[in-house]
Amino acid sequence: MSDCIFCRIIAGEIPSPRLYEDEKMIVIRDINPQAPMHLLLIPKEHYPNIAEMTAKQATTLARCLRTFAKLADGFGLSGGFRIISNKGADACQTVNHLHIHILGGEKLSENMNCSPDLPI
Numbered sequence: 001m002s003d004c005i006f007c008r009i010i011a012g013e014i015p016s017p018r019l020y021e022d023e024k025m026i027v028i029r030d031i032n033p034q035a036p037m038h039l040l041l042i043p044k045e046h047y048p049n050i051a052e053m054t055a056k057q058a059t060t061l062a063r064c065l066r067t068f069a070k071l072a073d074g075f076g077l078s079g080g081f082r083i084i085s086n087k088g089a090d091a092c093q094t095v096n097h098l099h100i101h102i103l104g105g106e107k108l109s110e111n112m113n114c115s116p117d118l119p120i
Contacts (some may be wrong), residue, residue, distance in 0.1 A: 004023070004046060004095070004097050005095055005097075006042050006046075006062075006095055006097040006099060006115070007046050009026070009028065009042070009095060010026060010042065010044050013110050016028045017029070017037075019039065020068075020071060021114070022067065023044070024043060024045075024060055024064055025041055025042060025043050025044060025064040025067070026041075026042050026044065027039055027040065027041050027068065027071075027102075028040050028041075028042065030101065032105055034101075034107055035082075035103035035104060035106065035108060036104075036105030037075060037076055037077060037081075037102075037103065037104045037105030038101065038102070038103050039075065039101075039102040039103075040099050040100070040101060041064055041065070041068055041099065041100040041102060042097065042098075042099045042100075043057070043060060043061060043064060043098055043099075045057060046097050047059065047097070047098055048096045048097065048098065049085070049086075049087040049088065049093060049096065049098050050085050050087055050098060051087050053098065061098070061100075064094065064100075065083070065100070067103075068102065072104075074102075076100055076105055077102070077104040077105065079104065079107070080104060080108075081100055081102050081103060081104035082101075082102070082103045082104065082108055083100050083101065083103075084100070084101040084103070085098065085099070085100050085101070086101075
């Protein structure tokens with residue numbers, strides 16, 4: 001998709017250093033990191049979000065996650081990591097190409113509260 005920033009990164013139209021790449025995915029650094037290590041796992045096939053993927057795409061995503069898990073220590077994530085997939089406006093999904101945020105590099109907060117209106 002010509003208007004999708006991730007499709008353009010995958011196609012090489014927008015430079016972004018790839019920390020890992022295979023035939024199904026790329027891994028890059030997030031440009032607005034929320035943790036010392038904040039990576040994006042981006043499937044090469046374009047589909048909007050986790051709710052709109054086919055069974056075949058779900059199988060590919062599972063393979064991508066398994067591949068990443070084998071690489072995690074090399075990214076400095078041996079102590080653990082958090083994975084997040086935003087879906088829709090309420091979750092603040094800003095790019096409508098499924099991608100997985102991977103956060104780590106330090107002990108993360110147990111607080112997952114993102115709404116300023118809810119008590120912690």
